[in-house]
Amino acid sequence: MNWLRRLMYGKYGSDQLSIALLVVAVLISIVSPFLKMNWLTLISTLLIILCYVRMFSKNFGKRREENERFLRIYQPIKFKVQRLLNRQKDQKVYKYFKCPKCSKTIRIPRGKGKIAITCPMCREEFVRKS
Ligand SMILES: [Zn+2]
Structure with a gap:
């Protein structure tokens, strides 16, 4: 794993936004064959490229700013979904x-x-x- 550490040295690495991009890309590549929309594969590939570009970026400030902007939108949604799921779970009790x-x-x-x-x-x- 030393080569990986050396490779990522001075690079931004992964954050929540990168992970979200990857998850969306994977989801798209799973559903696109069923939807028969080939352009979705292109979008999924672009998302993966974007994810790697961000991970190997040396502009930490800009990447952090992007991630914070993403979290400002994502966190409240996550919170609401979690609350909804929790409520559904204890609906019996x-x-x-x-x-x-x-x-x-x-x-x-x-x-x-x-x-x-x-x-x-x-x-x-x-x-x-x-
Ligand atoms: Zn009251």
């Missing part, structure tokens, strides 16, 4: 209610019958079947 006053989402364990719920945000009390 918990029930979700919206506070009628401040519309904060409140999670209540299922199967406790009719219960009074106090909103942790605005202290509004309401009765729901859990």
